[in-house]
Amino acid sequence: MHCSVVIPCFNGADLTRACIASLLAQDGDAAPTEILLVDNGSTDATPTLGELSPRVRVLRQGRNLGFAGGVNAGLRAARGELVLVLNNDTQAATNMLRELRDALLGHARMGAVAPVSNHVKGHASLPVGDRGRDAAGRAAIRDALAKAPALQDATTLAGLCLLMRRRTVDAIGLFDERFGHGNFEDDDFCLRLRLHGLRLGIAGRAFLHHEGHATFKSMGLDLKQEIHKRLAQFRAKWQADPAGRAHLAALDDDASAAAAAARDAAAVWPLWPDVDWHLAIGALLRGDVAEGFARLQCFLRQCPLHADARILLAQAHGLRGDHEAGDLELLRALDCAPSRPQQARILRRLGERSYRDGRFADARMQFGALAELGVDQADAHNWIGLCELGAGEVDAAAEWFTRAATNGLAVANTNLGVCRTKQGRMAEARDCFTRAVELDPHDPIARANLAACSQLVAR
Numbered sequence: 001m002h003c004s005v006v007i008p009c010f011n012g013a014d015l016t017r018a019c020i021a022s023l024l025a026q027d028g029d030a031a032p033t034e035i036l037l038v039d040n041g042s043t044d045a046t047p048t049l050g051e052l053s054p055r056v057r058v059l060r061q062g063r064n065l066g067f068a069g070g071v072n073a074g075l076r077a078a079r080g081e082l083v084l085v086l087n088n089d090t091q092a093a094t095n096m097l098r099e100l101r102d103a104l105l106g107h108a109r110m111g112a113v114a115p116v117s118n119h120v121k122g123h124a125s126l127p128v129g130d131r132g133r134d135a136a137g138r139a140a141i142r143d144a145l146a147k148a149p150a151l152q153d154a155t156t157l158a159g160l161c162l163l164m165r166r167r168t169v170d171a172i173g174l175f176d177e178r179f180g181h182g183n184f185e186d187d188d189f190c191l192r193l194r195l196h197g198l199r200l201g202i203a204g205r206a207f208l209h210h211e212g213h214a215t216f217k218s219m220g221l222d223l224k225q226e227i228h229k230r231l232a233q234f235r236a237k238w239q240a241d242p243a244g245r246a247h248l249a250a251l252d253d254d255a256s257a258a259a260a261a262a263r264d265a266a267a268v269w270p271l272w273p274d275v276d277w278h279l280a281i282g283a284l285l286r287g288d289v290a291e292g293f294a295r296l297q298c299f300l301r302q303c304p305l306h307a308d309a310r311i312l313l314a315q316a317h318g319l320r321g322d323h324e325a326g327d328l329e330l331l332r333a334l335d336c337a338p339s340r341p342q343q344a345r346i347l348r349r350l351g352e353r354s355y356r357d358g359r360f361a362d363a364r365m366q367f368g369a370l371a372e373l374g375v376d377q378a379d380a381h382n383w384i385g386l387c388e389l390g391a392g393e394v395d396a397a398a399e400w401f402t403r404a405a406t407n408g409l410a411v412a413n414t415n416l417g418v419c420r421t422k423q424g425r426m427a428e429a430r431d432c433f434t435r436a437v438e439l440d441p442h443d444p445i446a447r448a449n450l451a452a453c454s455q456l457v458a459r
Contacts, residue, residue, distance in 0.1 A: 003032045006085050007020075007087070013044045015089045016037065020035060020049065020052055035056045037049055037050070059077055066179070066180045068177045069175075082101065082163060082166065083165075084164075090211070093132070093207040099115070099150070100115060110200075111193040112157060112200055113201040122339075132207060149335050149337035150337060152202045157200050175188075175189055182226070183231075188237065191247055199302070199303055204337030247274075262282075280296045296309055351383060361391070381400050382400070398419035413446070414446045421453065436449075437450050
């Protein structure tokens with residue numbers, strides 16, 4: 001299918017040139033048929049970038065229309081059946097458009113899809129730093145993601161990079177230009193997509209390098225002030241709508257208010273899948289496991305690859321006493337292209353379950369995978385030590401506790417002290433318990449162990 005790429009830009013010609021080069025290098029039939037540069041009044045070489053390829057068109061604007069206005073000018077001119085909205089301070093891995101296209105077209109109700117990126121909000125974030133700034137780095141990241149799950153359902157996406165069907169844009173409407181230079185126009189657009197019953201997806205194998213707020217920096221804008229201003233505009237627009245109130249309450253971490261508003265929104269927006277999401281969280285918070293469980297099942301029928309919903313459903317299974325079903329949901333969540341923080345939550349839950357059941361080898365493997373993620377490694381190393389200790393491998397456990405203690409985890413010093421006690425190295429055990437109390441003076445176990453060990457050493 002023909003794809004039009006819309007890139008609003010204000011100056012930053014060198015960044016835009018690199019962005020275009022990465023698009024022209026896209027794999028085979030996924031390459032864009034046209035690249036529309038919406039020039040928001042640039043004073044540098046941006047107007048000349050049409051010379052890079054016959055596929056590049058520069059749409060010169062008489063003034064700076066802002067991000068939303070620039071996107072809309074490009075969307076009006078776009079001729080493709082698919083449209084990609086893209087920041088100019090980005091560079092795509094060679095498979096990005098193909099992966100996005102396959103994710104979008106593989107699901108009839110998919111409204112928009114986005115890639116993972118080094119500089120983006122939410123679960124699309126991939127902590128790879130600036131390694132994707134050159135082609136070799138992007139190729140390495142692409143290869144590392146080749147076996148990752150292909151797609152995760154999301155409840156919102158960043159406007160950094162969005163692939164959509166043209167007919168979806170026609171049905172939903174253009175971006176809201178009240179959001180000026182940018183911020184929250186993407187939240188607004190995604191909320192409108194959701195209200196029409198459409199899914200949003202993160203393509204787990206598609207990578208986009210992002211410099212991050214390059215246009216804001218070049219214009220001398222204060223990013224924090226801009227975000228505060230646009231959030232106020234977003235609140236003003238949506239506060240009167242029950243779905244908007246639910247969304248805003250969730251932004252404020254007020255799950256009870258979000259659930260109350262979502263219940264009202266069900267009558268106004270019958271296709272909105274997030275009604276069930278907000279009601280599920282609200283029900284579980286007030287202890288109504290039956291409703292929470294039912295709501296999560298309804299939500300997952302609409303958004304089956306939503307990793308957070310799978311994790312929450314696993315918790316609901318546990319509250320119902322069905323731990324095996326909970327473990328199965330956690331394994332299903334691993335197939336939903338989870339972000340690293342989500343993977344960490346899943347592996348921790350699986351590891352803790354295995355440990356409690358005395359399946360130390362399984363727990364050791366799960367906490368080992370957690371350690372490889374690089375998320376809170378000290379805690380993961382401490383858990384590996386507990387698994388080794390549970391299996392009777394005191395020396396191996398001591399090595400892992402030492403690693404965790406070296407990284408400042410107080411409880412690891414307590415556990416290392418236990419190992420030293422079992423090894424008969426009482427003076428070292430006392431030192432470990434002393435360090436644990438220094439790091440966490442209120443830990444009663446560390447204090448009790450220190451007192452007991454000190455008495456033994458004194459004898």
